[in-house]
Amino acid sequence: MRLVVGMATFLDSFDIFSIAFVMPVMAPLWHLSPVQVGMVFSIGFLGQMIGSVVFGFFSERYGRIRALSVAVFIFAVATLLSALVQSAAQFEALRFIQGLGLGGHVPIAATYITEISRQAGRGRFVLLYESIFAVGNVLAAVICRIFLAAFGWQSIFWLSGVAGVLLLPFVMRLPESPRWLCARGQARYALDLVRGLETGKPQGPGPLPAPVHGGAAGCLHVPLFLPRDSLRLLLLTVPLWFALGLLNYGLATWLPIIYTRQFRLPVSDALDYSIIRSVIIFIGTIACSLAIDAIGRRKIVMGGFLCAALPLVALALMGSAMTAGWVFFMTLITSFFVAVLMLAVYLYTPELCPAQARGAFTGFNAAVLRFASMIAPGAVGLGMSHGSIAGVFMLFAAVGLMVSGISFVMARETRHLVM
Structure with missing residues (x-):
């Protein structure tokens, strides 16, 4: 179950990071x-923002698996069609549709994995699943490094789309x-259903009986929200x-283009930098998975x-003295901790919310992330058009410092809560 849902998350990661490697070739x-390239990125995140909200409520009404299956289907079809586009306008339209599926399945997948795990070791269980996101990051860099030169940018979308089609029957079961x-x-x-899981014969979603209004014996009833x-x-x-959303996708989508346009590096060198960054992100996710139950959610977020x-x-204080090497080194450190945080919030947010609204609440927050991703x-x-990369770095830094302070004041620990 964790592997199948994780593969859906892998496709999300692969798509988000591969588009960053494909755009230096397509642009x-x-x-x-640069502004038009930013629009291509942003239109996809707009679709993801809408998909997060819509599928979050869909999952509350019709179930996690039905919502996840529809989201994967939309993603797979739109990705396959993206390999056939002839213009930037066609590509933007498909990026929006593809975003609806991506935005829908990621928060639902995180909610689902949280809900099938027990309290003891829940952080490690959920985050080892989430670490598949980092695997997608690494493979996106490696595959793009090989396939872009050998088969062209269309091959990246063929690979991702076919993988989505093959995954769909497993998700539906x-x-x-x-x-x-x-x-x-x-x-x-x-x-x-739980007895079936324990005996190794879990049931697929199947025909669900009508809901019993007012709860049922043996169910923990929690008021939705005060x-x-x-x-x-x-x-x-x-x-x-x-x-x-601002930190992760602002850096992930633009770093290859910053290297090639701002510092005049070859595309191959930019992709090599991205491969190293992806490996560091993977190390960050594994470290978070192993440590979060011991350290706690609050301390890791803060x-x-x-x-x-x-x-x-x-980086911002360097100004004109900034070099490609410094950008690579400093953003490598930032990427490590952002990778830790990306995993932590997908675990932490469902833990904060009662079951009756968990999917919708996680979906809403994922929409906030996609909104920030759209802006970034x-x-x-x-900033690149006006030559103010240092100002962009300072803006991102100010946001990170502000949220660290908010977490210090408002965050509470949830690792010992029973879901």
């Missing part, structure tokens, strides 16, 4: 300016989340997810943002 073909069933008042159905609770949670989680921001402050490429593109 000259279509004579795209996954058993539904027992905790989602309990939230619908189907304790007996959930119990049968106004003060929802406000407190949003004041914490929205800044966390927004800052990560310290991670601080450590991610400080190298960007150093355009901001970097605008």
Whole structure:
């Protein structure tokens, strides 16, 4: 179950990072300016933002697996069609549609894995699944390094699209989340499903019985949200997810182009830098997976943002003395801690919310991340157009420092909570 859902997350990671490697090749073909390149990135994140909200509510009504299956289908079809485009306008339209699927399945997958895990060791269990995201990052860099030169940019979309089509039947056969069933008042159905998991014969989603209004015996009933609770949670989680969208996707989508346009490095050298960055991100995710149950969610979130921001402050202060080597080294440190944080919030956010709204709440916060992701490429593109890369780094650093302070004041520990 964890592997199948993880493969869906792998495809998300592979797509997000491969487009960063593909654009340095596609942009000259279509004579795209930095602002236009930023628009290509942003339109995909707009689709992901909408998909996060829509599929979050879809998963509450129809179940995690049905929502996940539809999202993977949309992603696979749009990705295959992306290999056939003839213009930037066609590509942007498909990036938006593809984004709907990507934005939908990532928060649902994180919620699902959280809901099938037990309290003891939940952090390690969930984050080892999330580490597949980092594997997609590494493979995106390696595959693009090989396939772009040998087979052209279309080959990247063929690979990703075919993988999505092959994955879909496995996703559709996954058993539904027992905790989602309990939230619908189907304790007996959930119990049968869990027994099937324990005997090695889990059921697929199948025909679900009608919900029992008002809960059922044996189900933990938690009020959805009290106004003060929802406000407190949003004041914490929205800044966390927004800052990560800005930091992660602002750097991931633009670093290869910064190397090639700002510092005149060959595309091959930019991809080599990206491969090293991807390996560091993978190390960060494994370190977070092994440490988060011992250290705790609060300390990792609070310290991670601080450590991610400080190298960007150093880059901004360099100004005109900035070199490709310094950018590579400093963003490598930032990328390590951002990778840790990206895993941590996908575990931490579902833990903060009761089961009755977990999918929708995680989906909403993922939409915040996608909104920030949509803004970030355009901001970097605008900064490059005006020669103010140092100013962009300072902006990103200020956001990271602010969120570290918010976490210090508002974050609470959840590692000992029973879901």
